[in-house]
Every structure is written in C-alpha cells, then in structure tokens.
Amino acid sequence: MKFSRKVEVCGLSPVRKFYPCEVAAAARGIQVHHLNIGQPDIETPEVFFDAVRNFEDKVVAYAPAPGIPAFLEAVRDYYQRLGCEISCDDILATFGGSEALQMIMSCILDDGDEVLVPEPYYPNYDTFIRITGGVIRPIPTTAEESYHYADRSRIEPLINEHTRAILITNPGNPTGVVLSEEERRTMVDIAKEHDLFLISDEVYREIVYGGRRVSTMLEYDDAAENIVVVDSVSKRFSATGTRVGTLVTRNKQLILEASKLCQSRLCIATLEQAGAAAMYNLLKSDYYADVLSQYEQRKDMLVESLSKLPGVTFNSPEGAFYIMATLPVDDAEKLQYFLLEEFDDQGETVMFTPAEGSYSNPADGRNKIRIAYVTNPADIARGVEILGRGIEAYNARKA
Ligand SMILES: Cc1ncc(COP(=O)(O)O)c(C=O)c1O
Structure with a gap:
C-alpha cells in the first residue's frame, strides 16, 4: 500500500x-x-468534575463548532483579566493546543513554506509542520545564553521568501525560557515588519518563576493581524485528558479558514468544555x-x-x-x-x-x-x- x-x-x-x-x-x-x-x-480542580456531574441537558448534543458559549465567555473573561480585549468570535475551541497548532499550520503553509522555530523545540511541532508540506527553519539557541533568542541579528537573516511564520513557546518547552517584555516586543516587531504570523504557544503561561508577570502576546494590539495564540487547559489545570484548548486571534480571516477545518471533528466534547469553563473561572481567585x-x-x-x-x-x-x-x-x-x-x-x-x-x-x-x-x-x-x-x-x- x-x-x-x-x-x-x-x-x-x-x-x-x-x-x-x-x-x-x-x-x-x-x-x-x-x-x-x-x-x-x-x-485536576474539583470544579471540573462538579460541572460535568451537574450538566443538566438530557441529550449530549453536538456543541457549536467554535465552542459552547459558556466556555468561550470564560476564556474571553480570562484574557480580559490579563488585560486583552478580545471577543468570543476571536476564539476557537480546539482539541487541546495540539489541534490549534495543526489547524494553524494547515491554514497558513503550502509545500516548501518555512516556519522559524527556536531550537531546541517541542518535538511535535515538527509533525504539525511537516504534514502540511512545510519545514522548520531553526533559530539556534544555547544553554549558555539561557536559550534566549529574541534578537534581530539572529532572526532576520533566517527570513526568506518561503518564511510564513515564527512559532515560539513562551514559557518554553523544553528549555524553560521566558521572554522579557522587551524580547516579546522584538518578536512582534519582526513579525509585523516581515508580514509573518507570530504563533505564540502559551500553554504554560502561568508557570513562571521569580514573581514575574503572567503575560500573553495578545497584549500587542498593533500587531493583531499577525498574532495567533495557542492555549490549553492541559498543563494549566493539570487536566491533560480533557483535550480542550483554544486558538485565539484577532485575524478574522484566520478564524474563518480554521473554521473550515472544524468539519473534521464537528465540535469539541460538550461536557469537557463545560468543565473547562468552570476551571477558567477558578483563576478569578488566587x-x-x-x-x-x-x-x-x-x-x-x-x-x-x-x-x-x-x-x-x-x-x-x-x-x-x-x-x-x-x-x-x-x-x-x-x-x-x-x-x-x-x-x-x-x-x-x-x-x-x-x-x-x-x-x-x-x-x-x-x-x-x-x-x-x-x-x-x-x-x-x-x-x-x-x-x-x-x-x-x-x-x-x-x-
Ligand atoms: C509546548 C506545547 N504545546 C502544546 C502542547 C499540546 O498540549 P495539549 O494538546 O494537551 O493542549 C504541549 C504538550 O505537551 C506542549 O508542551
């Protein structure tokens, strides 16, 4: 065969x-x-199990393809608490951060297209990119530099006519790197000036040490078209089996294109989204x-x-x-x-x-x-x- x-x-x-x-x-x-x-x-927080147990509908029906309203609203409120004004239409519920990544790559890459990725990287990125015909162009980083990479002189020479996006993980898996405010701005500026998507995988967002501020790339309103954030309840709430994540972007065209791919799974599990909504609301407390x-x-x-x-x-x-x-x-x-x-x-x-x-x-x-x-x-x-x-x-x- x-x-x-x-x-x-x-x-x-x-x-x-x-x-x-x-x-x-x-x-x-x-x-x-x-x-x-x-x-x-x-x-996993008790509120997840409570929400599933208290689910009242008599039929577990298909959810709306972009996500159930309670989940989308909980995610929107969460980002608002982080200081970002997004609407529920900017969010797509996905099967974990993994599906969000796969959808993004399927929407933006053709054969031979390149994605810049700081190396070492999360190995599954390679599959998400290769399956579309794209390829990773690594941004090499070293332990001696604590794996920091947000430097124009290092990144810009790697950009060519095939480059479509920069994919970063912040905080980083496997390196543990966390970008400073200045470094995040540099990455946004590079993406904007070269007309690239900046895909920011932030599934570890809250896990930052030394009292640093929890941040998201969605803060940069001036590059709203370029920035796509990948998020998930997996690590945040120690709920990896829940399989609920999000693709968040103010790029309306990307949401539209990604919505076409929702046909492959019609919707995300209804009960899991109800549980995930309850977990997001937990973050209102300490x-x-x-x-x-x-x-x-x-x-x-x-x-x-x-x-x-x-x-x-x-x-x-x-x-x-x-x-x-x-x-x-x-x-x-x-x-x-x-x-x-x-x-x-x-x-x-x-x-x-x-x-x-x-x-x-x-x-x-x-x-x-x-x-x-x-x-x-x-x-x-x-x-x-x-x-x-x-x-x-x-x-x-x-x-
Ligand atoms: C950097 C990173 N992104 C995305 C994922 C995917 O997570 P999930 O699909 O469980 O949300 C993982 C899982 O380990 C990860 O480490």
Missing part, C-alpha cells in the same frame, strides 16, 4: 518510541520513575499561587539533585516544568534503552526524553535530554539519583 510522502517524513513521538521497553521493564517487576512526560500529578509554589519546589529539588551529578550540565528554567540537560554520554537514546532493558537500581529505573527530536539536525541533541518535574519532590530526587547511577553503569559497560 502507498502512504503519503508527507506522513512518511514525520517521526514518532519520543513518548511512543520507548513505550514497549517500558512495558517490558514493568513486566519484569521494575519500578519506572517518570521524568519523561509532562503529565503533572497535581489534582488558585494558582499554590500550584505555582508546588512547581517551584519541584524545580528547586530537580536543580539541587542534578547539580550533584558529575559531568551533567543544565540551565535553571525561568518557567514551564522542564529542564534541558547535557549528559556525559555518547547517546542519550542508547542510555534510555540501557536503563530500561539492562539496568536497575534496587529494582527501579528511570525514563527521560532524549532530545534528538527537539533538533532539526538530530545529532545536535544526541547527548541531551529533557527532564519533566511534574511529580513529587522525593520522586524527582530518586529519579535523578537513579539517572546518575545509570550513567555510571552505562559508561563503565562501554569502557
């Missing part, structure tokens, strides 16, 4: 790749510590202060534990809940297979995300990994301890 070139050039998600080995390790009775996936253990302090404690624990591992280098993140680390090994994927198939420390092992998929040239990420700090601090410390012992055993084996 013939498959499309467009799908053949896409890679599997790194999470899928190691799953069979993880299952085999568990079958051998090995306890696997997960530092690999961004699935927080913080409880609900987030406690959540943020939990992530901050986890980050501190990860930073402290990783600092003890010889030869491991990393940068302390400014936001989101990931750390990129460089390991003293030849190949982080081989290390991951070794940890799952040949190694254990008192019956326990650990998983992380090898970073190859975050680089357009996979060799650039070969000895790098992404660690997620979404479980309790003791688990994180134990996971890192196992990682250190695993690195020693892996390198001793090869010597």
Whole structure:
C-alpha cells in the first residue's frame, strides 16, 4: 500500500518510541520513575468534575463548532483579566493546543513554506509542520545564553521568501525560557515588519518563576493581524485528558479558514468544555499561587539533585516544568534503552526524553535530554539519583 510522502517524513513521538521497553521493564517487576512526560500529578480542580456531574441537558448534543458559549465567555473573561480585549468570535475551541497548532499550520503553509522555530523545540511541532508540506527553519539557541533568542541579528537573516511564520513557546518547552517584555516586543516587531504570523504557544503561561508577570502576546494590539495564540487547559489545570484548548486571534480571516477545518471533528466534547469553563473561572481567585509554589519546589529539588551529578550540565528554567540537560554520554537514546532493558537500581529505573527530536539536525541533541518535574519532590530526587547511577553503569559497560 502507498502512504503519503508527507506522513512518511514525520517521526514518532519520543513518548511512543520507548513505550514497549517500558512495558517490558514493568513486566519484569521494575519500578519506572517518570521524568519523561509532562503529565503533572497535581489534582485536576474539583470544579471540573462538579460541572460535568451537574450538566443538566438530557441529550449530549453536538456543541457549536467554535465552542459552547459558556466556555468561550470564560476564556474571553480570562484574557480580559490579563488585560486583552478580545471577543468570543476571536476564539476557537480546539482539541487541546495540539489541534490549534495543526489547524494553524494547515491554514497558513503550502509545500516548501518555512516556519522559524527556536531550537531546541517541542518535538511535535515538527509533525504539525511537516504534514502540511512545510519545514522548520531553526533559530539556534544555547544553554549558555539561557536559550534566549529574541534578537534581530539572529532572526532576520533566517527570513526568506518561503518564511510564513515564527512559532515560539513562551514559557518554553523544553528549555524553560521566558521572554522579557522587551524580547516579546522584538518578536512582534519582526513579525509585523516581515508580514509573518507570530504563533505564540502559551500553554504554560502561568508557570513562571521569580514573581514575574503572567503575560500573553495578545497584549500587542498593533500587531493583531499577525498574532495567533495557542492555549490549553492541559498543563494549566493539570487536566491533560480533557483535550480542550483554544486558538485565539484577532485575524478574522484566520478564524474563518480554521473554521473550515472544524468539519473534521464537528465540535469539541460538550461536557469537557463545560468543565473547562468552570476551571477558567477558578483563576478569578488566587488558585494558582499554590500550584505555582508546588512547581517551584519541584524545580528547586530537580536543580539541587542534578547539580550533584558529575559531568551533567543544565540551565535553571525561568518557567514551564522542564529542564534541558547535557549528559556525559555518547547517546542519550542508547542510555534510555540501557536503563530500561539492562539496568536497575534496587529494582527501579528511570525514563527521560532524549532530545534528538527537539533538533532539526538530530545529532545536535544526541547527548541531551529533557527532564519533566511534574511529580513529587522525593520522586524527582530518586529519579535523578537513579539517572546518575545509570550513567555510571552505562559508561563503565562501554569502557
Ligand atoms: C509546548 C506545547 N504545546 C502544546 C502542547 C499540546 O498540549 P495539549 O494538546 O494537551 O493542549 C504541549 C504538550 O505537551 C506542549 O508542551
């Protein structure tokens, strides 16, 4: 059977790749510590479950394609509290941030078009872009510069006649970078001057450390046509299975084009939207202060534990809940297979995300990994301890 070139050039998600080995390790009775996936253990707010339980309609009918009014209004109010005047017509409910990203790329890219993306990036971006026939042109960033990139002299030489958009993640996955006010302005100015879309993936918006202000690119009214924001309840409310996200833009044409793609799923799950609306309304209170302090404690624990591992280098993140680390090994994927198939420390092992998929040239990420700090601090410390012992055993084996 013939498959499309467009799908053949896409890679599997790194999470899928190691799953069979993880299952085999568990079958051998090995306890696997997960530092690999961004699935927080913080409880989903009770209001979500209440809203679903209290749903009164006797028929779970199709919702309107753009979203149910209660959800769209809750999202609009939330952005208003952040200081942005948007209307419900500027919002499209989507199946997570993932569908919003896929829709945007499908609306704006043709074969051979390019999207500038700071590298290392969230690996799924590659699939969202490639499946449309587009390609990522990376904006290289380094740990030494704390992964900051918003600099004209670095970005403008990468723009050519094929460039359609700049896609940024702020706060960043996997780097933890958070742009300053000045840097955000620079990105907006570049997009505006070169007539590009600025796609701002802000699914980690509230998770910023050091008392910094929570912000969104939608604040820049003067570039309303260029800016598209991707958002989601997944990380914000520790509700990844809810599959409710949003595409938000004041570019009316983009909303119109994206609405055509709603035909592929008719609507987003009605009950989940009702629950999501209730969660957005929670942010009127100081609900987030406690959540943020939990992530901050986890980050501190990860930073402290990783600092003890010889030869491991990393940068302390400014936001989101990931750390990129460089390991003293030849190949982080081989290390991951070794940890799952040949190694254990008192019956326990650990998983992380090898970073190859975050680089357009996979060799650039070969000895790098992404660690997620979404479980309790003791688990994180134990996971890192196992990682250190695993690195020693892996390198001793090869010597
Ligand atoms: C940067 C980023 N964007 C988007 C997503 C997609 O999230 P969801 O589809 O669950 O909203 C993720 C998930 O990990 C992510 O890390």
